[in-house]
Amino acid sequence: MVGPKKIVVTGIGATTPLAGTAPESWKALLAGESGTRSFQHEWVAQYEIPVTFAAEALVRPEEVMERVEVRRHDPASQFALIAAREAWADAGVVDFDPDRLLVDWATGIGGVWTLLNAWDTLRERGPRRVLPMTVPMIMPNGPAAAISMSLNARAGARTVVSACASSTESLANAYDHLQQGLADIVITGGSESCIHPITVAAFANMQALSKRNDDPARASRPYDRDRDGFVMGEGAAALVLETEEHAKARGAKIYAEVAGAGITSDSYHITAPDPEGLGATRATKLALEQAGLQTSDIAHVNAHATSTGVGDIAEYHALRAIFGDHLSEVPVSATKASTGHLLGGTGALEAIFTVLALHERLAPPTINLENQDPEIDLDVVTSPRQLPAGDLAAVSNSFGFGGHNAVVAFKTV
Structure with a gap:
């Protein structure tokens, strides 16, 4: 086969x-x-x-x-x-x-x-x-x-x-x-x-x-x-x-590999996410399964992280459910702090940022984080951070009104 x-x-x-x-x-x-x-x-x-x-x-x-x-x-x-x-x-x-x-x-x-x-x-x-x-x-x-x-x-x-x-x-x-x-x-x-x-x-x-x-x-x-x-x-x-x-x-340059993706729906609320991030969790699991990746392989996350009270905490619950104790070792970037939220265009932009983070082995910063919410125990990147050598993988998350969840996984090449 x-x-x-x-x-x-x-x-x-x-x-x-x-x-x-x-x-x-x-x-x-x-x-x-x-x-x-x-x-x-x-x-x-x-x-x-x-x-x-x-x-x-x-x-x-x-x-x-x-x-x-x-x-x-x-x-x-x-x-x-x-x-x-x-x-x-x-x-x-x-x-x-x-x-x-x-x-x-x-x-x-x-x-x-x-x-x-x-x-x-x-x-x-x-x-x-x-x-x-x-x-x-x-x-x-x-x-x-x-x-x-x-x-x-x-x-x-x-x-x-x-x-x-x-x-x-x-x-x-x-x-x-x-x-x-x-x-x-x-x-x-x-x-x-x-x-x-x-x-x-x-x-x-x-x-x-x-x-x-x-x-x-x-x-x-x-x-x-x-x-x-x-x-x-x-x-x-x-x-x-x-x-x-x-x-x-054709001799093309290659930035990164698109390794897998996962799509689910919350079936919870038209504007609010499932508070436990259950749909987001399932989407991430599907992306990792398709990519043949373990959670320990993930060296970086570009989070959806819109800066809303309910959205950020729900995504954190999903990340915690996926990564468990490994989450403390995963640098997370929330790039909407710089770009704002491009709505239907935001996932593609953050995919580019994730691809470049792997290609250049550099996680981008999250600006404006002055007092991190104590309920969100993440390693948030606040200044450009070097990613390790060797084979790396990263995920980019996107969630939308209607309960849409989409996660894509990338690998270095």
């Missing part, structure tokens, strides 16, 4: 609140920078929005895309194209069969800006002024379709929508699709752009957002005793995956 194929990462790309590319975002992360800033929008005062900051993408799409292309795509698709093109260029693919190139993409919400702008146009200017491209621009599969057409991917353009677990789930799907032989190369990741008055107001009224309006850069503080909610973020992250055999045949 033929065993599972070895799936590797050969390209990365990102546009984030920290920087306009993946390497620059990684550099800013290691430097302990924050991508959270006060809004410079008239609508904050106009609508009396209670939260006046977010982690908006540092480089705006109109700075790097042609004007006509910006006009034809919702911001979620704009960010997706920027990240996917960077990852594709980084992978250095020259000759490929379009029928063997697949897109596995994700978003949590989709084209919310296009939808709400169209509604404003309809009310204020009438139906004839609504853009003909409105429907394609609001479709959740719009980013996947845009990437497929831009890069000539004809093996499929698939879309996952599972809230904040979306792009980790898309990565798991990409792994499966390569194992199944549906493609030679997969472009996977996620994008989000929904920092809008309605979503900010709604999340704030849910008591989910931090309200540190006077100190936005320090608002996202995972595991801190004084954490008061997450910070909305936006942007996109993309990874190019292929079988090791295919990558080596």
Whole structure:
């Protein structure tokens, strides 16, 4: 019987609140920078929005895309194209069969800006002024379709929508699709752009957002005793995956191996996680089993760690259930402290950070941790930390509204 194929990462790309590319975002992360800033929008005062900051993408799409292309795509698709093109260029693919190139993409919400702008146009200017491209621009599969057409991917353009677990789930799907032989190369990741008055107001009224309006850069503080909610973020992250055999045949550089993934659901509550992290625990076990890893093999965790009271503690319970006494030896990074929460794009971005942590053997820091919650007994990385030599493995966690849990495991190569 033929065993599972070895799936590797050969390209990365990102546009984030920290920087306009993946390497620059990684550099800013290691430097302990924050991508959270006060809004410079008239609508904050106009609508009396209670939260006046977010982690908006540092480089705006109109700075790097042609004007006509910006006009034809919702911001979620704009960010997706920027990240996917960077990852594709980084992978250095020259000759490929379009029928063997697949897109596995994700978003949590989709084209919310296009939808709400169209509604404003309809009310204020009438139906004839609504853009003909409105429907394609609001479709959740719009980013996947845009990437497929831009890069000539004809093996499929698939879309996952599972809230904040979306792009980790898309990565798991990409792994499966390569194992199944549906493609030679997969472009996977996620994008989000929904920092809008309605979503900010709604999340704030849910008591989910931090309200540190006077100190936005320090608002996202995972595991801190004084954490008061997450910070909305936006942007996109993309990874190019292929079988090791295919990558080596074309002489590609390899960042890391995608070793396995696990997906479960809580069936508990629409917004709150299972307080004991039972679904997250099962997802991690599935990822480790598929990867052929023991808990003692894990040298690093990039945690979901949104900086909410219930979310951080539930994830801690899951980590404790998985790792037991070994947990004290596992350095944990909570990178949303720097990037904010990219919702449907966050898993892919944190997957890139996990891949780079293994590739460079350097765990990134968690900023803003001043008084660690005594109920969360983790070894949290607060300054860049060297990882040991030898074969290493790491996991990246993502959990979303609706009880979605997705965990992916990586190995060094």
